[in-house]
Amino acid sequence: MRAGVFPDYEAMSAAAADVVARRLGEEHSSVLMLPTGITPLGMYRQLVEMHNSRGLSFADATFFNLDEYIGLAPDHRASYHVYMKENFYGLIDADPARVFVPDGTAPDPEAECERYEAVIRGTGGVDVCVLGIGRNGHIGFNEPGAPFDSRTRVVELSESTRKVNAADFEADRAPERAITVGMATIFEAREVMLLASGTNKAGAVAAAVEGDASESVPASMLKSHPHASLFLDEDAASGLGRGIAG
Numbered sequence: 221m222r223a224g225v226f227p228d229y230e231a232m233s234a235a236a237a238d239v240v241a242r243r244l245g246e247e248h249s250s251v252l253m254l255p256t257g258i259t260p261l262g263m264y265r266q267l268v269e270m271h272n273s274r275g276l277s278f279a280d281a282t283f284f285n286l287d288e289y290i291g292l293a294p295d296h297r298a299s300y301h302v303y304m305k306e307n308f309y310g311l312i313d314a315d316p317a318r319v320f321v322p323d324g325t326a327p328d329p330e331a332e333c334e335r336y337e338a339v340i341r342g343t344g345g346v347d348v349c350v351l352g353i354g355r356n357g358h359i360g361f362n363e364p365g366a367p368f369d370s371r372t373r374v375v376e377l378s379e380s381t382r383k384v385n386a387a388d389f390e391a392d393r394a395p396e397r398a399i400t401v402g403m404a405t406i407f408e409a410r411e412v413m414l415l416a417s418g419t420n421k422a423g424a425v426a427a428a429v430e431g432d433a434s435e436s437v438p439a440s441m442l443k444s445h446p447h448a449s450l451f452l453d454e455d456a457a458s459g460l461g462r463g464i465a466g
């Protein structure tokens with residue numbers, strides 16, 4: 221796992237956007253798996269800017285979201301459907317037929333997970349998976365303890381994650397469950413990019429980079445990925461003893 225440490229959030233976001241744009245330039249029909257959260261907003265802004273200013277096209281790409289809350293309609297303001305539409309998919313030339321977000325209102329969530337996993341498989345696999353990281357080391361909604369061989373499935377969210385995400389919800393009540401792409405599905409992506417910004421991620425980043433790979437720190441799974449890179453600002457890297465992990 222390689223780590224790039226950038227002076228600030230904007231520089232980190234620009235570097236991540238450059239990698240995604242380069243991959244798309246090499247292969248227009250790339251399959252991208254994308255996160256939500258505050259962290260990737262700068263990267264999305266940069267990619268939208270590249271689309272507007274120099275015609276970077278996403279028209280042939282396929283997009284998968286990593287996760288969605290169970291019980292939220294696609295038009296709920298805190299849903300990841302709305303987040304992605306407002307921050308990315310709605311601002312570029314993505315083909316709606318190739319944009320996939322798990323359906324949090326599916327009557328049979330387990331069946332929805334199997335369907336989602338099958339659609340991913342049907343594309344021939346993910347070329348680039350971009351991740352954020354939770355303060356407890358979660359990736360997607362794979363909370364600590366998520367089996368490394370897990371697939372897209374229904375998960376219970378930890379109290380700490382629900383607390384962090386509570387502000388997005390009325391009465392500060394975040395949903396208890398979500399659909400998340402599984403650990404093995406993430407690991408199979410040909411390239412994985414994990415973005416982290418801010419001191420509140422420094423502990424999780426250090427645990428992922430410097431500890432042994434362990435299911436108690438989901439992001440540590442990436443240590444054995446053949447093509448995984450961390451994009452960190454200095455604050456997120458501040459817990460790393462050596463600064464740059466090799």
Ligand code: GLP
Pocket residue numbers: 255256257258259260286287351352353354355359360361381385
């Ligand atoms: C959420 C998402 C993750 C995201 C993480 C960090 O719970 N499910 O995919 O990476 O939290 O979010 P943020 O970037 O806002 O810190």
